[in-house]
Amino acid sequence: MTETRIHRADKQQNGDAMAETSTVDDVFDDTYREKEGKKPPRILVWRNIILMGLLHIGALYGLVLIPSASWLTLGWTAVCYMISALGVTAGAHRLWSHRSYKASVPLRVFLALGNSMAFQNDIYEWARDHRVHHKYSETDADPHNAKRGFFFSHIGWLLVRKHPDVIEKGQKLELGDLRADRVVMFQRRNYKLSVVLLCFLVPTLVPWYFWGESLAVAYFVPGLLRYTVVLNASWLVNSAAHMWGNRPYDKTINPRENPLVAISAIGEGFHNYHHTFPFDYATSEFGCKINITTAFINLMCVLGLANDRKRVSRDTIAARIQRTGDSSYKSG
Ligand code: ST9
Ligand code: ZN
Numbered sequence: 001m002t003e004t005r006i007h008r009a010d011k012q013q014n015g016d017a018m019a020e021t022s023t024v025d026d027v028f029d030d031t032y033r034e035k036e037g038k039k040p041p042r043i044l045v046w047r048n049i050i051l052m053g054l055l056h057i058g059a060l061y062g063l064v065l066i067p068s069a070s071w072l073t074l075g076w077t078a079v080c081y082m083i084s085a086l087g088v089t090a091g092a093h094r095l096w097s098h099r100s101y102k103a104s105v106p107l108r109v110f111l112a113l114g115n116s117m118a119f120q121n122d123i124y125e126w127a128r129d130h131r132v133h134h135k136y137s138e139t140d141a142d143p144h145n146a147k148r149g150f151f152f153s154h155i156g157w158l159l160v161r162k163h164p165d166v167i168e169k170g171q172k173l174e175l176g177d178l179r180a181d182r183v184v185m186f187q188r189r190n191y192k193l194s195v196v197l198l199c200f201l202v203p204t205l206v207p208w209y210f211w212g213e214s215l216a217v218a219y220f221v222p223g224l225l226r227y228t229v230v231l232n233a234s235w236l237v238n239s240a241a242h243m244w245g246n247r248p249y250d251k252t253i254n255p256r257e258n259p260l261v262a263i264s265a266i267g268e269g270f271h272n273y274h275h276t277f278p279f280d281y282a283t284s285e286f287g288c289k290i291n292i293t294t295a296f297i298n299l300m301c302v303l304g305l306a307n308d309r310k311r312v313s314r315d316t317i318a319a320r321i322q323r324t325g326d327s328s329y330k331s332g
């Protein structure tokens, strides 16, 4: 895999002159200026509004059905939650968006399958939108610009046409590493089929076939309810973790440390740290603490399926806390 671009992290807003580097195009660009004048009109996408509405109604019905589900079905729901969450956190996010560690082909295949089970756009599109989110955070070029409010950054951005700057800036990103990854491109070519199979059919048919769960419970609980909860847990990182929490590493940026979000998003709520040091594979200073994804990547390294985890040095973190933190820092 080619990783051609080296961006010094000192390009970041208020950046340190530090040795750590990001190997991908995910470093905050403080030279970008929003265009002056009237903002483009908000164009609603009714297909998405209707489908997201129906999905959430289906998920509520799934909640009602929980008492009728067998323990095996509830366990299976948890397994599907974990696989799809890891496909996003360890896969689309830490591996493919930030290249914060390296993964073998079998692990990349597992993560791509999990990613299709999560149905959050294919890995290429997800990582492209996420890199543009980091590079132009909280501006018109950020797909889920949190300055447009909780609703927009949570779900609203998926219900309207994108701001033209998102597309304009996104087209200039360096994405050669994603195009060179055959697992990423295979998933992209077969995305719709993989979603039908992994997000909907497999979660539904396994409990029905193997332990005789009713098709309704199997479809609405491990299917729709699990999918909707994973979606909302992911969206909370864009909304809640950009609004509520401390900023011990950089008080000049919006993203916050939010332990509640970290719990539901299996380790992705330490968002002030993550936006300050996006190349750190743990997305947190504190390793595996409230961070199942970091524990999973560590396990993969022990099994020989991953390596080259990138980490920020303690000295660099301490210097950054001193210089730009909000004085709320607590060790551990
Ligand atoms: C979903 C995504 O839910 C969730 C992401 C969450 C992210 C969280 C991040 C937080 C950190 C990680 C934490 C993980 C925690 C996980 C916890 C798990 C428990 N650059 O898109 P179009 C081009 S998805 C360059 O249609 P519109 C594009 O290629 C849910 N180019 O824009 C295309 O060109 P061409 C399910 C870009 O028309 C053209 O522009 N999916 C970029 O404005 C048009 O693209 C949905 O709901 C870019 N950045 O429509 C579907 N962007 O034609 C959602 C676009 O040449 N999507 N382009 O190919 C849509 O329906 C549409 O994208 C839209 C915008 C309506 C939102
Ligand atoms: Zn963010």
Ligand code: ZN
Binding pocket: 093, 097, 098, 130, 134, 274, 278
């Ligand atoms: Zn990120």
